[in-house]
Structures are given as structure tokens and as C-alpha cells.
Amino acid sequence: MVNQAVGLAVPPHTPHAISVSLPTWRDNVWYEEGDARVVDTMVSGYPRFFIHLSIQKLAAFCEQKYNLGGERCMLFPTQKVAEECRSFIENRSAVLGTPTNARLMHLFICPEEVQNNGAPPGSSKSCADLHIVLFRADAFHIAKQFWQHTGLGISSRLAERCLALLPNATSAAIQRPTSPVGAVKGHNRHYSAMKSPVFSSDTGSTNSHRATASEELNPDTVYLEERYGRNLPLEAAALAKRVLRSRVAGVLMDHSHDQPPNEFLVGPSVRGVSSVAADDVFLYPTGMSAIWSAHNISLATRPPAKSVCFGFPYIDTLKTLQKWGPGCHFFGFGLDSDIDDLEKLLEGESARDNTKPPILALFTEFPSNPLLRSPNLPRLRALADKYDFLIVIDETVGNFVNVQVLPYADILVSSLTKVFSGASNVMGGSLILNPQGRYYAALKTHLVATFEDVYFDEDAIFMERNSRDFKRRVRVIDGNTEAVCDFLRARSLAGGAPAPAIKEVFYPKYTTPVNYDKCRITGGAEEGGFGGLFSLTFTSLAASRAFFDALPFYKGPSLGTNFTLACPFTILAHFGELDWAAQYGVEEGLVRLSVGMEDAQTLLASFETALTAAERAVVAAA
Known part of the structure; x- marks a missing residue:
């Protein structure tokens, strides 16, 4: 009998737990209502909805040090992602009738000995890159939408590295909300914002600052898995990512899950498309960031048009299709009768304008969450070939041990956070291009030119260990x-x-x-x-x-x-x-x-x- 109190991490005693205990129906309702009886007890939560306490602590430090006039902030791993967040805040706030500007700052945080030795930025794995998006406090709920829908916020492990390199940051106070905020997903604890700016910048500009620290990472923070050899060492992150990409591609030959794979063998893929290879797999920090990226890739490589969300999806997929690009058509049942209606839509759009495809892409899950409905993929594939649109399939629930859906997809996405990891202590996502797909060359060329590896090394190491079996x-x-x-x-x-x-x-x-x-x-x-x-x-x-x-x-x-x-x-x-x-x-x-x-x-x-x-x-x- 499991007896876990409300608000505690699930699994228990896990620093980077993916879930949180909400043991009664009433607790879940109170959580959604923002009731202090639940919200104020929470030490964990799903990372795209609940901002990890280490990230809150780091953000509080950044706000105390760099805010102008009570600004709030969000933290990201690269300038490119921070710029995407700034654009979203400015565009979305304009749509909502409350135009808001945002500004960017960059911290490159290194131990003092790296600075003193004159090493150039980026030369040491012990350093950390942090990109800060600052905005008016009343725009926090908009910034939180970007965090939730894209899954591109910094990893809690990256936040811990930054905190270890900035010892003064541990004194930053986290402010809890003083009143319920309703059923909006932004009701998690807020950061404090003390008025002690260090520099200012013109609205929309980017500042860069190099921070130093007086001590290295504390060796006591190294997890037991690393000490006893079950994890790859931290410096082997590139190997961990290669292994992960091969495993996701379905080409990795099985080996003992008790030992790290210092070397490994590959063979033909088990995914139903034998030519797929590790180079066709791209890793992301979350499953949602893989979905968001699939949509962006579609927008960048195909003529503009609305997408289709086929079947009742996980909610952020639908929100992504609605908030970025021309919008989407929603076929919420995902049954064969919906395909009849989809075909009528395609015929109508083609009749109105036959110079471009009637839709951009069709997004679907196999099977869907939570109704476990499986779309008729052969029929959808036939429509895609006839009407010239992409198919993006989310296989998270089905997984490639049970089903082969890659032959029907142009792009295949998955949340590695789920059963691929299983341990519920690390986030991750993947995107696969089908090498037999009609638009493979264009999609691959675009991805090779634009892909940015933002998957934090330590997360990749934990994901590799978890997924061996x-x-x-x-x-x-x-x-x-x-x-x-x-x-x-x-x-x-x-x-x-x-x-x-x-x-x-x-x-x-x-x-x-x-x-x-x-x-x-x-x-x-x-x-x-x-x-x-x-x-x-x-x-x-x-x-x-x-x-x-x-x-x-x-x-x-x-x-x-x-x-x-x-x-x-x-x-x-x-x-x-x-x-x-x-x-x-x-x-x-x-x-x-x-x-x-x-x-x-x-x-x-x-x-x-x-x-x-x-x-x-x-x-x-x-």
C-alpha cells in the first residue's frame, strides 16, 4: 500500500522527480484551483507545469540581481531559445491587448580557476551557459505558456550546476503566491523580485556577463549511480547521446543493462523502415519540445497552411498548433468517420486553391492519450500522399516495442520521459525522420542546418542508463x-x-x-x-x-x-x-x-x- 503525502515527490526521495503526489480526488481539484492547502506543500511536480525548486531558486537570484522595476524572468539554455521566448511574449501579449516587451541577458558562469587561467568561454565543461528572459511581472502567465508548450526551459540539473557555481544564489528567497490564482497552469510558486539591478539594457537587447564562483561542484551531489559505475561518467555525454540515438532508431543490438556501453553494435532497424539510422534521430530535452520542433520544421519547409490535429491529443500539442503558425483544424474523435470529414475538408481546400497543399501537416498520436484510440494510419498516409501534406505521429503511448508506425510518418516524435526511461527522474524527447519519406531530403537538410543540441549532458547520461532495459x-x-x-x-x-x-x-x-x-x-x-x-x-x-x-x-x-x-x-x-x-x-x-x-x-x-x-x-x- 503506497502512502505518499500530498505535494511530495513521486518517486519519493528523488531530487529530479517527474511527478508529485496528489493522493485524493479533492487534492487534485484543490491543485487546479490553486488552493494553498496543496500548492504550498508542493516540493515537486511535472517539470513543464511546476518549475523545479532549483530553477526557482536560480531565477530568484537572477531577478534580485538584474531586474528593472520588479521584472520577472524565465531561464533557457541557449540564446536561440531565449529569443523564441521573447518573440512569443511580445506577439502573444499584443494579441491579448497588453503589449509587452522583453529583454535578454546572458550569463557564462565559470569557476574562478577557469577564469584565472584565461580559458576562453565555452572551453570548460565545468562552466555553465544561462540565458535570461526578463519581462514585466504581469506577463509571467504568458511566459509560462512558452515554458509549458515548448518544454524548452532549462533542466533542473543545469540549474543545480549553476547554483553550485554561484554560491550567493543559494540565499535567494522564493516567494509563494499569497492568494489562489484559479485553474490556470501558472499557479505554481512564484519567484521573488527584489529591486537590485546590476545593469540595464535597452528593451529587446541582449546583455552578456561572465560570473565567477569560488568553489567547484560539490562531489556530494554526485549520484550513487555514478559512484557505482552504472552510469556513464559525466565526460562521456557525447557517447551517451550516440547510444540513445541508436537505441531510439531501433538499430542498437542488445547488451547487458548492468554496465555502461563503452562500445556497441548496430544492425538493421526494427522500426519497419530498415534504412533508418542514428543520424535520422534528434534528441530534445522533453517530448513536447520534439513536438513543437516538428511543427516548426513543417512551417519552415512547406507552404504555409493550417495543420490538422487528428484525435483528442495531449493538450499542449493542440495548443502548439493553435498558437504558432496559421492555426489548425481539430478532428477530436480520431475515428474513421473523422477521416471522412477530413477528406471533405481536403477536397474543399484543394478546390479553392490548387496551387498549394490544402494543409501543412497532420499531427496524431498512436494510440491517443487518454482515450487510447488508434487512427487508421494507412488511410491517413494515402490522403497525405494524394494531397501533399506531412504526417507527424506521436508514438509515446504505443512505443516501438509494440508497434511499427514509422512507415506511415514523415516525422515521428516521442516523449522519452515516459516508459523509455521508466524511472521518472529525467526528461527527454526524440524526433525521427523517415528516410523513405517523400520529403526526407528537405526535412533533413533543414534540420542539419538549424538543429541545436539543447539536451543537457547529465540528463542524457541518466536517460541512457534508464533505457538500457x-x-x-x-x-x-x-x-x-x-x-x-x-x-x-x-x-x-x-x-x-x-x-x-x-x-x-x-x-x-x-x-x-x-x-x-x-x-x-x-x-x-x-x-x-x-x-x-x-x-x-x-x-x-x-x-x-x-x-x-x-x-x-x-x-x-x-x-x-x-x-x-x-x-x-x-x-x-x-x-x-x-x-x-x-x-x-x-x-x-x-x-x-x-x-x-x-x-x-x-x-x-x-x-x-x-x-x-x-x-x-x-x-x-x-
Whole structure:
């Protein structure tokens, strides 16, 4: 029985945990409302929504030192990303009727001995690059949208390196909000802003400053994985990234996951396109930054047009398509009937203007989150070839152990943060170009010319270690999830149970199974499963709450963890738009579950406990 207090890190005692404990339905509602009973207890959270405490501390230092007139700031790893944030703040604030300028500063932070030896900037791995975007305090909610939608903010590990190099920064105070701020994702703790500017700059300009520190990184911050040899050493980050790219490409031959891969063998890809190679894989700091970049690449290489979001997606994908570029058409069910409507749209747009493609690109998930619907990829591919648009597929939930979707994609993206890592202690994302794709040459040429490696080295090292046994873990999780879903569906309305608490089990085995099986790996020794994610809807909201509260698992945002993790998905992702989500079948009472590697019988007994509580709630309401 997991008993983790609200606001604590999930997993416990993990400095860079990806999730946070929200153990009751009420806690999740209070979190979305910005209630101090939850918000003020939080020491962790999903990094694109909750800014890590180390990043908050570093930002507070930057604000105290460099703000003009109470400015706030956001921190980024490169000037290019900082400029993107500045542009977003200025453009978005103008659209909202509150025009705001932003300015940039650059800190290159080195230990004193590097400075004293006259080493040029960038010459030492012990130094750190930090790019600061400063803006009026009332524009913080706009800057936070950029942080959330793009996933390009600095890593918490990079923030810790900067803090270690700036000992005075540890005294910076973090200010908590003094009142609830509603159901907007910007309600996390705010930075303090003390008026002690060191330099000024013209609005929109960039300042550069070299900071020194009096001590090296504290060796006590080195993790046990590094000390005992399970991680590659920090100086081997380039090797870690090469291994990761080969692993994501599906060309890396298996090796023992107990030892770092000092050398490795590659073979033909297992992704259904044998010619894909590590050079076709690009690493990103988050899955969302890979999606955002896929959209930017599409905009840069194809004629301008709206995109299509096909199927009910993870919310930030839709927001990215809406807020950057010409906008998007939304087909929120993702069923074959939506493809009929899509085809009518394509025909109509082509009839109006046959000089350019009717849409820019189609973005879809396989399967979707949270309804686990699988689009008909062969049919979508045929339309893309006929009407000359790109297909971008997010395979995070399916993963390449279970499905082969690259043959249908021009660009394939994934959140490596999820089951690829499994440990829930590091973020990462990937983007793959299909070498057999119609626009491969143009996409590759653009990426080679413009790609900026912003994946922090230490994060890559942890991701490499975590992902060594990716395939083995997926097999265990697949088996556990199928057993759990079969058990729950037999007790559901969809399964024919009398007076049930569960209405429907959304899981690829039962949800659009024909479309899923078109891409599922079958016919060999390593047959693909149905993944580790499923969602439940209930016959009443009371049953949903009772089931969730009785679940003896960790509860918080994220998925694909090695341990079972649950969340009231619609409450967390769509609290301010419940009616909108419900029209696409994403009900208020939906509970999403990511199954882990626990003993199967223990899992079944735990779900029996929660289901019994839900069924009692149904009887009590009768």
C-alpha cells in the first residue's frame, strides 16, 4: 500500500522527480484551483507545469540581481531559445491587448580557476551557459505558456550546476503566491523580485556577463549511480547521446543493462523502415519540445497552411498548433468517420486553391492519450500522399516495442520521459525522420542546418542508463496491463456486468482494435503488446472518486513509470474546460492509469480493493 503525502515527490526521495503526489480526488481539484492547502506543500511536480525548486531558486537570484522595476524572468539554455521566448511574449501579449516587451541577458558562469587561467568561454565543461528572459511581472502567465508548450526551459540539473557555481544564489528567497490564482497552469510558486539591478539594457537587447564562483561542484551531489559505475561518467555525454540515438532508431543490438556501453553494435532497424539510422534521430530535452520542433520544421519547409490535429491529443500539442503558425483544424474523435470529414475538408481546400497543399501537416498520436484510440494510419498516409501534406505521429503511448508506425510518418516524435526511461527522474524527447519519406531530403537538410543540441549532458547520461532495459520492462508492463484490463472489463458495463461501477475500459485491445493491429508487431518471437496505459469511465462521478481515492498506488501526473501511477486525467488536464472535453468523450470522472512492474497478483488484488469501493458507492447512491 503506497502512502505518499500530498505535494511530495513521486518517486519519493528523488531530487529530479517527474511527478508529485496528489493522493485524493479533492487534492487534485484543490491543485487546479490553486488552493494553498496543496500548492504550498508542493516540493515537486511535472517539470513543464511546476518549475523545479532549483530553477526557482536560480531565477530568484537572477531577478534580485538584474531586474528593472520588479521584472520577472524565465531561464533557457541557449540564446536561440531565449529569443523564441521573447518573440512569443511580445506577439502573444499584443494579441491579448497588453503589449509587452522583453529583454535578454546572458550569463557564462565559470569557476574562478577557469577564469584565472584565461580559458576562453565555452572551453570548460565545468562552466555553465544561462540565458535570461526578463519581462514585466504581469506577463509571467504568458511566459509560462512558452515554458509549458515548448518544454524548452532549462533542466533542473543545469540549474543545480549553476547554483553550485554561484554560491550567493543559494540565499535567494522564493516567494509563494499569497492568494489562489484559479485553474490556470501558472499557479505554481512564484519567484521573488527584489529591486537590485546590476545593469540595464535597452528593451529587446541582449546583455552578456561572465560570473565567477569560488568553489567547484560539490562531489556530494554526485549520484550513487555514478559512484557505482552504472552510469556513464559525466565526460562521456557525447557517447551517451550516440547510444540513445541508436537505441531510439531501433538499430542498437542488445547488451547487458548492468554496465555502461563503452562500445556497441548496430544492425538493421526494427522500426519497419530498415534504412533508418542514428543520424535520422534528434534528441530534445522533453517530448513536447520534439513536438513543437516538428511543427516548426513543417512551417519552415512547406507552404504555409493550417495543420490538422487528428484525435483528442495531449493538450499542449493542440495548443502548439493553435498558437504558432496559421492555426489548425481539430478532428477530436480520431475515428474513421473523422477521416471522412477530413477528406471533405481536403477536397474543399484543394478546390479553392490548387496551387498549394490544402494543409501543412497532420499531427496524431498512436494510440491517443487518454482515450487510447488508434487512427487508421494507412488511410491517413494515402490522403497525405494524394494531397501533399506531412504526417507527424506521436508514438509515446504505443512505443516501438509494440508497434511499427514509422512507415506511415514523415516525422515521428516521442516523449522519452515516459516508459523509455521508466524511472521518472529525467526528461527527454526524440524526433525521427523517415528516410523513405517523400520529403526526407528537405526535412533533413533543414534540420542539419538549424538543429541545436539543447539536451543537457547529465540528463542524457541518466536517460541512457534508464533505457538500457527498455524492451524487457515493456514486456512486463504489457503483460501486467492486459491482465488488469481483462479483469476490470469483465466487471464493467461494456463487459456486460450487472449494476457495475465501471462504464468503459479504454485500452487498445478493446478500443479501435482493428486500427491498432494494423501497426502492432505480430508473427514473430517478439510480438507486440497493447502498452501500459488505459483509462476508465464510471457510471457516476461518486464511483470515480471512490475508485480513485481507494487505489493503493502512487497518484500524480505523468505515465510510463516502472511503478503504477494514476490520475483523474480530465481534472488535471482540462479543469477549466470540462464541458469542451466531455463532448469528445473525455468525461469529468475519467481516471487514467499507467501500470508498472509490480507483481501481477498484487496488482489485481489492489484493483479489486478500489473496484469494491466504487461498487459500494454505486449501491449507496441507488
